[in-house]
Amino acid sequence: MEKIRIENDFVLQVAVTRGGNPEDFSDLQGDVEVTLKHVAYPEVAIVPAKVERVDSQLNVSVTSDLQVTCGKYRLTLSYKIANGDNPNGFDLVTFDMVAFELVAHSDQALIDGDVQMVIISADTAIGTVYKGEPGEQGPAGPMGPAGPTGAKGEKGDKGDRGVQGLKGDKGDTGSQGGMG
Numbered sequence: 001m002e003k004i005r006i007e008n009d010f011v012l013q014v015a016v017t018r019g020g021n022p023e024d025f026s027d028l029q030g031d032v033e034v035t036l037k038h039v040a041y042p043e044v045a046i047v048p049a050k051v052e053r054v055d056s057q058l059n060v061s062v063t064s065d066l067q068v069t070c071g072k073y074r075l076t077l078s079y080k081i082a083n084g085d086n087p088n089g090f091d092l093v094t095f096d097m098v099a100f101e102l103v104a105h106s107d108q109a110l111i112d113g114d115v116q117m118v119i120i121s122a123d124t125a126i127g128t129v130y131k132g133e134p135g136e137q138g139p140a141g142p143m144g145p146a147g148p149t150g151a152k153g154e155k156g157d158k159g160d161r162g163v164q165g166l167k168g169d170k171g172d173t174g175s176q177g178g179m180g
Contacts, residue, residue: 002118005109006067006102012060012075012118018093022056027082029090034060039072039098046073067102075099 004010016023034051038044050061058077076096083091100118103109 001072001098001101003101003103003108003110004118005106006070006104007064009061009063010100010118012058012062012099014058014060014075014077014099016056016058016077023081025053025056025081028053029080029082031079032058033076033078034058035076036060036062036073036099037076038069039074041069041071044069044071070102070104072098072101 016025032051032053034048036046036048046062046066048060049063049066050059052059052061060075074096075098076094078092078094080090080092082089
């Protein structure tokens with residue numbers, strides 16, 4: 001992760017791949033949503049000045065006037081790519097990463113001089129998931145008043161009220177206690 005002196009203009013060049021292959025942005029449906037949020041203080045955000053697509057890369061311009069707080073920033077990208085196999089007609093792709101850290105002093109920065117192209121890569125290795133077509137109805141199973149686990153058994157007898165003899169006869173009244 002690059003450490004960049006705050007108040008320097010820079011461009012995040014994000015190389016996007018899917019399963020190791022460059023992402024094809026020619027099938028992009030709409031814009032790429034880009035957010036840059038401070039890791040410790042998510043309410044602190046940088047709105048990129050410009051986002052450009054160049055082949056399988058995104059160039060995110062961050063100008064110095066937008067930088068107000070030092071610290072690590074999380075880059076989140078979200079976009080839709082056309083996919084005829086998906087019933088929606090597209091795959092929604094969203095991923096994030098800690099992309100850079102803004103530091104207060106030049107001697108803390110890992111990049112010298114004027115900026116700068118910060119090159120990071122992101123791989124959307126996880127394939128997209130979508131709900132497929134409904135399957136056929138399965139065979140009927142045993143069903144009864146007790147539910148799908150099985151039919152209710154035969155009704156039994158009430159049975160005895162309990163074994164006589166567990167409770168004894170009433171005892172005699174005890175003698176009166178002494179004065180206290």
